[in-house]
Amino acid sequence: MSDSTKVFICKGCGIGESLNLDKLKEIAEKEFSAQTMICEQLCNESNLIRDCLVKGTNKVLIAACSQRNKTSNFQFENTIVERVNLREGVIWSHSSGDDMQGMAEDYLRMGMASLKNKSPPSQLELGKSKDILVIGGGITGMTAAIEIAKAGYGVFLVEMEDKLGGKLNSFRSILPVQYPYRDMVNANKFLQEKIKDVTSREKIRVMTSSTVKDISGQPGAFKVTVNSSGGELNLNVGAVVVATGWTQYDASKITKLKYGKSPKIMTNMELESYLSKKKSEINSPECPRTFAFVLCAGQRDPENIPYCSSVCCLTSLKEALMIRERIKESKVYIFYKDIRALG
Incomplete structure (x- = not known):
């Protein structure tokens, strides 16, 4: 393996007490000709790795914890990083002894073999747009x-x-x-x-x-x-x-509320259109004077929509005020579980 590869072995989190790290270092150096360092706690020594990268290293093997941990600590520009999991994969999941040491050595060899066959991707120049x-x-x-x-x-x-x-x-x-x-x-x-x-x-x-x-x-x-x-x-x-907008829930699916059975049973959007008519139209004798809002209609309901839309409470309060403002002698009733006036 070329001199541009370096191996960093971490002693932290019990790895140093559970494994023979000198043996792991020997394998990396003798079998793969890789410069190797044993570090006290790599998650606090990422600058040490960066210093090595400045000197020409383009491949790095980190023998420490899972690759799911400290991901950002071990990401370096223009450098291939291989992670060997000695903590969760070896010392935390197996009992001590020769078998655990042998597993750590095998993991190291597999990591080195994987790293050996990897090369930096060639850069693809694309015309970028800021629009x-x-x-x-x-x-x-x-x-x-x-x-x-x-x-x-x-x-x-x-x-x-x-x-x-x-x-x-x-x-x-x-x-x-x-x-x-x-x-x-x-x-x-x-x-x-x-x-x-x-x-x-x-x-x-x-x-x-x-x-x-x-x-x-x-x-x-x-x-x-x-x-x-x-x-x-x-x-x-x-x-x-x-930002393609939203679609109103099909109120006919809420069968118990009888939407569609009468023109006087309507959705918030339909009421909004109704209240936008001229005052003379919505105050004629045949027009309703009493209104009832049923909140959480089809929402917070496992048979329809299990979540809260976060808009119907405030919208209904707004429309209730519109009714009182635009329709003479009107009465408004609001049936609710909770009033969720967000914002």
Whole structure:
């Protein structure tokens, strides 16, 4: 084995007391012609290894603990590192004696043989791109695009609909987004300000009525094919942000709540659309004045969704306030397990 290989054997964690490390050193030096050092505690001596690397070592064998431990301590640039597990694999799992020593010697030989046949990978030069693709032009995608542009990178923002905004286009108001977090925010005003911020930035290219057809490559060098109204476009990007939105749970699966049996049984999103109508429409004599919210509908339920969505409590509280504000003499009841007002 070439002089560029070095072996480091650790005495820590009982390895030095349980094994004949001088014998292991002899095997590495005589059988494999490798320069070998026995160290008190390698996890505290990684700088010692770095000093050896400066002097030309490009292959290192660490005979110590499991490769699952101290991984970052034993990662060195342009260096092949082989780990031989003397702690968990030998002294912690076998009784002392000749068999344990023999196993340690075999592990060392196997590690050296493995290291001997390894060589550094040849560097592959790829044309890297600093542009970033954001898929989805809703509030999440737009926010991501703005922050990326602020950092100085170019953005391709792809949205399948003919306008930005996603589901926010269906909202009348949204929860407070700024201190002191007391007043509801006009959703349309908030959305238009966000769209203006996106479209006014030179580093953001907005592509509506477009879909991503194909992505290939690797981080730093992705090739993307986009189908747009103007034809097929080929893009080179370094990273991809997927912000494709969310899908409302199918309320008809919650059979006990009878969704779909009456137009007066609706989801939060349907209620949002209802409350966005003109006041005269939702205050006519035939319109309801009493509303009940059933929270955790289909959530925290092993038969449907076992987790909490973290949004329905606050959304229902917001819509309850909208009802009281927009419908005269209205009453609102909220049935809940817990009110989880996150944020």
